[in-house]
Amino acid sequence: MELYFAPMACSLATRIALYETGQTATFVCVDRMEGKLEDGSDYHRVNPMGQVPALRTDSGELLTETSAILQYVADLDPEGRLAARSGPARYRLQRWLNFITSELHKALFYPQFSPASNDGAKAFARDLLEKRFDYLERHLTGREFLLDRFTVADAYLATVLGWTRPVGIDLGRWPALKDYFDRMRARPAVATAVAEEYALYEAHEARKGAA
Structure with missing residues (x-):
């Protein structure tokens, strides 16, 4: 899976869900102001709305909208810890x-x-x-x-x-x-996810201030 996120945005909830269930994903940081990925490519080619989160599943499907992504991640957990099945x-x-x-x-x-x-x-x-x-x-x-x-x-x-x-x-x-x-x-x-994303947020703000 690939999770497209912006530090301390609503995508943080999906990172928390992944950590709670021990699932792994590749995290791809999005500059929402510029609409760019870290490699300089246009994020709108991934999600035309330009919003986070977006989740690329292992099958290649792209999911958007926090509520849908959270339920998808929860349903991948065989123990069903984060959502009732039905x-x-x-x-x-x-x-x-x-x-x-x-x-x-x-x-x-x-x-x-x-x-x-x-x-x-x-x-x-x-x-x-x-x-x-x-x-x-x-x-x-x-x-x-x-x-x-x-x-x-x-x-x-x-x-x-x-x-x-x-x-x-x-x-x-x-x-x-x-x-x-x-x-x-x-x-x-939650503490781990927040600490990681806040560090990324501070680094991003420092780069903007130096630009």
Whole structure:
């Protein structure tokens, strides 16, 4: 497998899932601002949308969209550790994956980071984001994970929550959510993935500053 990723982007969730299950992949870094791969080639030839993650399977098929890729990686694990195989438990997992991608990632965090987003759009998205965090706070009170065990939904939510500091959101306002985030970041697979990608992110920023 080949995982096309950008440091500390949503593709981090797939790296976490791979590490949690002990699966191997080749990691291909993407410069999202330039739309280039490390060899200088155009990433849009891989994924016309220019977004990460993208996963090239061993059969050669290209998968895109975080929720789909996470479920694919989870289903490769013979022990089924990160996703229920079928039935109501699988639908509950899909519910959380859809919530994270639609209610947090795309709808609310994207306006915070996009250079095309104006102050009004950012303020509106931030107000909605805080309401979603209120919802998560209620759900996670008394719970260790989103579901009954660590799943790819937790890998995705832990990734998204890592964007709160750059946009100036203090998770201390939501104690259960903050405790959850701290637990997730302490998991060995998560900690390893974050440390590796943050080092790559810092190196990339240093190169941009020197250019």
